[in-house]
Amino acid sequence: MSGAASGPGLPPPWTAPALVAVCADGRDLSDRVHARFGRAGFFQLVDPETMAVTLISNDENRAVAQGAGTGAVELLAERGVTALIATRVGPKAAEALRYAAIPVYAAADVTVGEAVAAFCRGGLARVDEV
Amino acid sequence: MTPVTVAVASGKGGTGKTLVATNLAAHVARTGLRVTLADCDVEAPNAHLFFDVRAAVAPVEMPVPEIVGACPARCTACRDACRFGAIRILGGRPVVLPDLCHGCGACTQVCPSGALHERQVAVGSVGVGRAPDGMRLVTGQLHVGQSKAPAVIRATREHALSEVSDVVLLDAAPGAACTAVAAVHGTDFLLLVTEPTPFGLHDLTAMVDLAGELRLRAGVVLNRVGTGEVDIGAYCRTAGVPLLASLPFDRDVAACYADGRLLIDGHPAGDRWFADLWSTLCDHLATSSAGVPA
Numbered sequence: 071m072s073g074a075a076s077g078p079g080l081p082p083p084w085t086a087p088a089l090v091a092v093c094a095d096g097r098d099l100s101d102r103v104h105a106r107f108g109r110a111g112f113f114q115l116v117d118p119e120t121m122a123v124t125l126i127s128n129d130e131n132r133a134v135a136q137g138a139g140t141g142a143v144e145l146l147a148e149r150g151v152t153a154l155i156a157t158r159v160g161p162k163a164a165e166a167l168r169y170a171a172i173p174v175y176a177a178a179d180v181t182v183g184e185a186v187a188a189f190c191r192g193g194l195a196r197v198d199e200v
Numbered sequence: 201m202t203p204v205t206v207a208v209a210s211g212k213g214g215t216g217k218t219l220v221a222t223n224l225a226a227h228v229a230r231t232g233l234r235v236t237l238a239d240c241d242v243e244a245p246n247a248h249l250f251f252d253v254r255a256a257v258a259p260v261e262m263p264v265p266e267i268v269g270a271c272p273a274r275c276t277a278c279r280d281a282c283r284f285g286a287i288r289i290l291g292g293r294p295v296v297l298p299d300l301c302h303g304c305g306a307c308t309q310v311c312p313s314g315a316l317h318e319r320q321v322a323v324g325s326v327g328v329g330r331a332p333d334g335m336r337l338v339t340g341q342l343h344v345g346q347s348k349a350p351a352v353i354r355a356t357r358e359h360a361l362s363e364v365s366d367v368v369l370l371d372a373a374p375g376a377a378c379t380a381v382a383a384v385h386g387t388d389f390l391l392l393v394t395e396p397t398p399f400g401l402h403d404l405t406a407m408v409d410l411a412g413e414l415r416l417r418a419g420v421v422l423n424r425v426g427t428g429e430v431d432i433g434a435y436c437r438t439a440g441v442p443l444l445a446s447l448p449f450d451r452d453v454a455a456c457y458a459d460g461r462l463l464i465d466g467h468p469a470g471d472r473w474f475a476d477l478w479s480t481l482c483d484h485l486a487t488s489s490a491g492v493p494a
Contacts, residue, residue, distance in 0.1 A: 137285020
């Protein structure tokens with residue numbers, strides 16, 4: 071993976087050991103990237119070296135009236151996540167992600183597996199707020 | 201002596217809350233009672249447009265924590281105490297997210313190390329003044345970009361009650377959400393303004409439900425009669441809520457309002473409409489614990 075082609079001006083996608091969190095509709099790499107961050111059903115934590123998936127449930131945050139996004143950031147920070155793949159994150163979650171030093175990469179309308187593969191190729195744009 | 205408090209509210213926007221609140225307040229003030237009108241629609245207060253009032257303005261502040269000292273290792277006490285998710289452990293230390301803070305102070309209460317300090321943040325203002333006819337006007341105003349409207353509404357109500365009145369009228373924000381609840385809870389009577397349209401009926405139903413939840417006595421003022429076909433009177437009978445007054449859909453009313461003039465000054469029937477409404481309202485207050493203001 072070391073030769074990942076970062077686009078011009080883009081920072082390297084991760085620093086090892088990498089653990090990429092993806093907002094997911096379901097439990098497998100073949101499930102879609104969820105359109106929302108704080109209220110996604112699951113986060114799949116993917117090791118890009120092995121494509122091994124650890125599933126974490128976001129039930130605790132998705133049901134709350136407010137603060138779902140920042141709660142999800144805290145959950146990911148506790149698990150040592152080093153990058154997030156999401157369709158979009160809201161402004162408060164984006165602020166929390168900056169504090170947690172977790173960069174965000176945008177992906178939409180693809181499976182989790184496709185998104186991580188694109189991330190590894192340096193094919194996802196880094197965004198603070200999509 | 202505690203004043204009689206009457207909130208004017210409506211599920212739907214633009215039904216005539218401010219029209220009813222301003223004219224009723226001015227009418228009652230002219231009967232010789234001491235009246236305070238509190239504009240609790242803090243995101244868009246406009247009752248002041250109808251009165252010649254020079255207001256003294258006081259800030260409304262809310263305490264927001266900031267971390268000024270060293271936290272004990274792995275301490276999460278403030279995060280655990282916050283019900284609003286405004287403190288998160290990020291990058292191994294607590295981080296305050298002020299946008300989510302409700303200013304409750306729980307975090308500083310539980311902090312074992314004194315690392316948290318409360319900073320006062322201005323979220324709005326309250327203006328207090330008196331109209332020439334003696335009516336006292338209290339206007340809450342939320343600062344642009346702030347989201348803590350209930351804090352400003354609470355402060356507006358406190359200012360409204362800071363001086364002796366016989367009657368306090370509260371003009372609430374439209375809707376049945378927290379801003380409306382903050383303005384109407386605990387009042388002696390809820391005047392629900394609506395119009396005979398499907399939207400007016402739908403949103404009135406939500407407000408009658410809210411009155412039930414909050415255990416408030418309520419009555420309906422039907423405005424713009426003639427603008428729609430919906431039978432609000434039939435709904436009121438079914439729901440057991442009295443219909444206290446009906447105001448017509450009348451070009452002269454709109455012209456007077458658009459001029460920034462009270463109907464009781466600028467419309468030939470205005471004085472009678474609001475005298476009748478006040479009299480009917482007093483009949484209903486007489487059967488409650490609030491009693492009739494005298």
